[in-house]
Amino acid sequence: MPARDFDTDSAEGPQSAVKEIIRMARWAPSGDNTQPWRFEVKDDRHFVVHGSDTREHCVYDLQGQGSQIALGALLETIRIAASTLGLACGVTRRPDTPPTAPTFDVELTEIADVQSDPLADHISGRVTQRRPMRTRRLSDQQKEALDEAVGPSHTVVWIDGLMSKMGMANLLFQNAHIRLTTHEAYLVHREVIQWKARFSEDRIPDMAIGLDPVATRLMEYVMRSWGRVRFMNRYLAGTWLPRIQLDLVPALRCGGHFVLVGPTPPESIDDFVAGGGALQRFWLTATKLDLLVQPEMTPLIFAMYARGGVRFTESARALKKAQALSDRLNGFLGEQVCQRAVFMGRIGSGRTPNTRSTRLSVENLLKK
Numbered sequence: 001m002p003a004r005d006f007d008t009d010s011a012e013g014p015q016s017a018v019k020e021i022i023r024m025a026r027w028a029p030s031g032d033n034t035q036p037w038r039f040e041v042k043d044d045r046h047f048v049v050h051g052s053d054t055r056e057h058c059v060y061d062l063q064g065q066g067s068q069i070a071l072g073a074l075l076e077t078i079r080i081a082a083s084t085l086g087l088a089c090g091v092t093r094r095p096d097t098p099p100t101a102p103t104f105d106v107e108l109t110e111i112a113d114v115q116s117d118p119l120a121d122h123i124s125g126r127v128t129q130r131r132p133m134r135t136r137r138l139s140d141q142q143k144e145a146l147d148e149a150v151g152p153s154h155t156v157v158w159i160d161g162l163m164s165k166m167g168m169a170n171l172l173f174q175n176a177h178i179r180l181t182t183h184e185a186y187l188v189h190r191e192v193i194q195w196k197a198r199f200s201e202d203r204i205p206d207m208a209i210g211l212d213p214v215a216t217r218l219m220e221y222v223m224r225s226w227g228r229v230r231f232m233n234r235y236l237a238g239t240w241l242p243r244i245q246l247d248l249v250p251a252l253r254c255g256g257h258f259v260l261v262g263p264t265p266p267e268s269i270d271d272f273v274a275g276g277g278a279l280q281r282f283w284l285t286a287t288k289l290d291l292l293v294q295p296e297m298t299p300l301i302f303a304m305y306a307r308g309g310v311r312f313t314e315s316a317r318a319l320k321k322a323q324a325l326s327d328r329l330n331g332f333l334g335e336q337v338c339q340r341a342v343f344m345g346r347i348g349s350g351r352t353p354n355t356r357s358t359r360l361s362v363e364n365l366l367k368k
């Protein structure tokens with residue numbers, strides 16, 4: 001999908017290098033396409049990334065970590081984009097900004113021997129694929145390239161082969177029950193889906209969610225009120241259809257699953273930002289190898305809440321399910337991996353989606 005087709009911004013004028021870098025880097029991924037960043041251009045060699053998080057209203061980001069991962073992916077993309085202009089960039093996080101608003105100074109310097117990063121060609125083509133992929137396992141060479149992309153700080157744990165994928169599918173199926181039956185998650189889903197849309201510049205278009213057209217219309221109808229969701233769930237087994245189409249089938253129909261693991265259990269903003277950088281190198285390398293990726297972050301998030309005793313929902317049943325999920329994940333991946341995990345997803349080859357989240361324009365991303 002040539003994302004540049006959506007770009008209406010031109011990068012002319014005295015600050016064109018900075019604007020060109022922002023124009024490319026804004027294609028970095030973020031949870032629910034929230035784009036938790038705004039830019040302040042200081043001069044033609046200095047700009048500021050004003051980060052934010054969605055903890056106030058998003059049950060998946062209660063500690064801001066998902067947004068910090070996205071910011072890490074953005075900063076890595078800035079570095080890659082700058083290299084295409086012969087620029088190196090130094091990034092410093094301002095220590096005096098609150099954790100809800102991580103802020104970074106980006107200084108660009110011209111260095112004669114900066115090599116253009118080959119991943120730059122894939123920045124706008126990287127996309128989330130939520131539909132089934134081919135089931136062929138990744139080759140050893142593909143895995144090696146992906147392992148190398150995240151190193152030396154991070155490592156990849158691979159989950160493939162039919163039995164492992166079945167274990168993962170089962171786990172994701174259980175996890176989806178929490179996602180689909182808690183009011184807190186409903187409030188998020190209601191806001192982040194753009195209905196009857198193939199593209200969305202600040203949300204996820206319904207066509208990219210992964211449901212078939214009939215199920216999509218049904219979901220749109222049901223999601224208009226929490227009462228309808230509860231009725232469907234209670235009397236009409238309403239979670240089954242989305243759980244099968246969005247979780248069970250895609251978990252089986254892929255090349256495998258991966259967990260991106262940090263050197264130590266991630267705790268600080270810098271740890272999550274570093275994880276986001278590794279994720280983006282992984283995802284861009286996958287795109288370069290003609291592989292597609294879908295993040296599967298909610299099991300990690302609910303398990304983390306269970307470990308930390310975070311009461312993310314009013315529902316006692318869902319809290320219990322999150323604890324059970326955490327125990328199963330520990331059993332499945334091992335405690336060490338679970339504690340050091342930064343990101344999880346599935347990967348495989350297949351058709352590039354013809355529907356996707358696009359991005360806000362550079363103009364709209366500049367801090368007023």
Ligand SMILES: Cc1cc2nc3c(=O)[nH]c(=O)nc-3n(C[C@H](O)[C@H](O)[C@H](O)COP(=O)(O)O)c2cc1C
Binds near residue numbers: 032034070130296
């Ligand atoms: C930290 C983070 C968590 C994400 N979690 C999920 C997820 O659990 N499921 C999913 O389908 N997509 C997930 N995504 C993908 C985003 O929804 C996606 O990147 C965004 O909508 C932009 O779309 P694009 O990747 O196609 O450009 C996640 C992305 C990030 C950066």
